[in-house]
Amino acid sequence: NAGVTQTPKFQVLKTGQSMTLQCAQDMNHNSMYWYRQDPGMGLRLIYYSASEGTTDKGEVPNGYNVSRLNKREFSLRLESAAPSQTSVYFCASWGGGYGYTFGSGTRLTVV
Amino acid sequence: DQQVKQNSPSLSVQEGRISILNCDYTNSMFDYFLWYKKYPAEGPTFLISISSIKDKNEDGRFTVFLNKSAKHLSLHIVPSQPGDSAVYFCAASLSTSGTYKYIFGTGTRLKVLA
Numbered sequence A: 001n002a003g004v005t006q007t008p009k010f011q012v013l014k015t016g017q018s019m020t021l022q023c024a025q026d027m028n029h030n031s032m033y034w035y036r037q038d039p040g041m042g043l044r045l046i047y048y049s050a051s052e053g054t055t056d057k058g059e060v061p062n063g064y065n066v067s068r069l070n071k072r073e074f075s076l077r078l079e080s081a082a083p084s085q086t087s088v089y090f091c092a093s094w095g096g097g098y099g100y101t102f103g104s105g106t107r108l109t110v111v
Numbered sequence B: 001d002q003q004v005k006q007n008s009p010s011l012s013v014q015e016g017r018i019s020i021l022n023c024d025y026t027n028s029m030f031d032y033f034l035w036y037k038k039y040p041a042e043g044p045t046f047l048i049s050i051s052s053i054k055d056k057n058e059d060g061r062f063t064v065f066l067n068k069s070a071k072h073l074s075l076h077i078v079p080s081q082p083g084d085s086a087v088y089f090c091a092a093s094l095s096t097s098g099t100y101k102y103i104f105g106t107g108t109r110l111k112v113l114a
Helices: none
Strands: A004-007 A010-013 A019-025 A031-038 A042-049 A064-068 A074-078 A087-094 A106-110 B010-014 B019-025 B032-038 B045-051 B056-059 B062-067 B072-077 B086-096 B099-104 B108-113
Touching: A004 A087, A010 A019, A019 A031, A019 A087, A031 A064, A031 A074, A031 B099, A042 A064, A042 A074, A042 B086, A042 B099, A074 A087, B010 B019, B019 B032, B019 B086, B019 B108, B032 B062, B032 B099, B045 B056, B045 B062, B045 B072, B072 B086
Parallel strands: A010 A106, B010 B108
Antiparallel strands: A004 A019, A019 A074, A031 A042, A031 A087, A064 A074, A087 A106, B019 B072, B032 B045, B032 B086, B056 B062, B062 B072, B086 B099, B086 B108
């Protein structure tokens, strides 16, 4: 099925550990995004990539890095996880037209 | 500061009645607005959109109204159905760096009572 695939779906990390959230889309979209969703805060943009080879900061980039590996893949890395990064992370892509296509999310808990 | 605000965290409506979800924004440069629907454990899905050059867009049971002078948009669902129970996010976009960057509101949880 065409869409946005995120892995893993769930993850528990200890404070200070690192991990990479993976995202891939098969719709040939140019733009990709990482959002986090927290209670009462809605969806906040972490980083985005307007096209292959470019990345830009969003509203809440601190503590994260991204890599646009190719047109299909856009990964989000936490170098040293903190409890404040406990959240649900959504990857999205956009190829023109109406709105983004979102993945199903990664639920991350940092203890 | 929150550029896109949904001041009602939750809303309950009887089946068959109208649901009205509201959204306010602060940046007059926003040029495109969308509503997304989100079920638990799923990603948001696109519902309906409106360009800043229009004041109304309709798609079946869903209508979005835009009042630019008040910086306010609303989503009307008529008639409401139990399957509409979900969290609804409004989003506003700025065209930047060759792409659209959406700012989301905090969401309104709609519960449609059978």
